[in-house]
Amino acid sequence: MIPRLAAVLAALLLSGCAAFFTPPQTAALLAQPPADLPLSAERDEVPFFAQTRDHCGPAALATVLADTGLPADPDRLADAVFLPSRAGSLQLEMLGGARRQGAVATRLPPDLQALLREVAAGHAVIVLQNLGLDFAPRWHYAVVVGYDLTQRQLLLRSGTTRRQALPLRTFEYTWARAGRWAIAVLPPERLPATASEAQALDAAVGFERVAPPARAAQAYRTLLARWPGNA
Template identity: 35%
Template sequence: EGVPFYPQKEYQCGPASLAAVLNYWGQHVTPEVVAQAIYLPRLKGSLNIDLWRYATAQGFDARMQEGSLKELQAHLASNQPVIAFLNLGFSFFSIGHFLVVVGLDPDQQVVIAYSGTEKDKRIPLREFLSDWKKTQYWSLIITPKKET
């Protein structure tokens, strides 16, 4: 609830996902500004490490981790959107894709995500987990820095 949606431009799933989560936490930034910093034209995409670096440079706590369905549920229950990296391709031809998980409907067995140009896309849980497993369940958890 309350996560801004930015439809991605071609190959811009990383910047769009990152902009959505950073704006959710109060950092006003556009996907275009994020893309200038992290998008790599020769790769037609962004590197996982660069999403983490950008969030950290903006003053956020950011953790890259191997996630799980249980952790995903816990973050969502704490109102923390999660950037997940999926492989929509095959073992011999990968197609990496970042999306923002904003909800989970266990009754319907779907993950609700901002993906590409679709807001609140309902992805069958089995499909999501299969594509997520191919990236070792890569997740990026971004939260405001705690005051020390």
């Protein structure tokens, strides 16, 4: 029984980290980096709020809100987005928490290159990772603040680590296991660099539900400046 158990555990570890394989988006990005994308970028000025307990969601949200100059108190945000019954924060709470603080929270394309382009455009990005396995998940929110294609690294504000340098392929595995979920949190005067028209419109509609009318109108004006034909 012991050899059989060891074999099962070994198989699980290999399937979890896929140590000898590079996932598809990382492989494509490294094989042919886009000519219009800088090889590296880092926003060292992005604030850092160390996570306490299971409060990676409030810490990540405080990080991006502070980066845009909006109120950012992790303890107060925890009251709004942390669910004790789940020992964490759901994506809907993260979106709603950002909007209630005056920011437009926009879903981004599920593409690694989109994360890099947002950083290059000067935007920090919240991502959801699964640091466990598919059948035993360990959910975690972090903030992408930089990357280096020559070093094959992504740079994160994560947990209690101000500057976590994570191999791109490791990040992609953990991100893919969480559904490649990512959001940009910006004031209504700015749009993410990579969001589609549909994603930007969905974000503006969500913002309108909680924002003062003048700020909601600003979000729509910003959207129409990029897509003037939107009905």
